[in-house]
Amino acid sequence: EPEVTQTPSHQVTQMGQEVILRCVPISNHLYFYWYRQILGQKVEFLVSFYNNEISEKSEIFDDQFSVERPDGSNFTLKIRSTKLEDSAMYFCASSDQAGLNTEAFFGQGTRLTVV
């Protein structure tokens, strides 16, 4: 069964460093998303991406964040200068269409720890 894959599963980084979280969405999907989940809290939307551009972003997604689809398969989230409060589980998701009933398929997440 096709799945969304994320690497690495766990990343530890020093405050102020740049990190890139990688995702390979399901191959025929066109819509891509990043969500994050701070430990013990709810899952929060960060950004959605379609047709090589951001279609929507939340207030969390400030200038420190960027997304890119560098080739036909990868979808990356970059955090330029990490802060302690960026520590969270980051989920990538993809869907084949945009619609009210469209299921988003989630990856297993990358746990980012900023020290």
Place this chain on the structure above:
Amino acid sequence: AQKITQTQPGMFVQEKEAVTLDCTYDTSDPSYGLFWYKQPSSGEMIFLIYQGSYDQQNATEGRYSLNFQKARKSANLVISASQLGDSAMYFCAMREGWTGANNLFFGTGTRLTVIP
């Protein structure tokens, strides 16, 4: 105001019994979709069931059913015949239609523990 509210941080159920996980939502959009996701200890988010705001019948998927009460803005998940593998976090989520936005709003989750 929170778009999705899950008031049960933790629930326990005996194996083979049914359990209801509560979810209420807040939206002024007449078009919306409600989702339930399961998050086992391994961390991935697994889609369980969907209910559309215009759906006339409650959604069912195997042992999962959704008790959709539109007037009360509730979308409770019912798991019948609980199994040990059902122990996990369960998240209710909503997508609104009016903006054409595709993002999901999640609740804080309910941790379900199935007791043998």
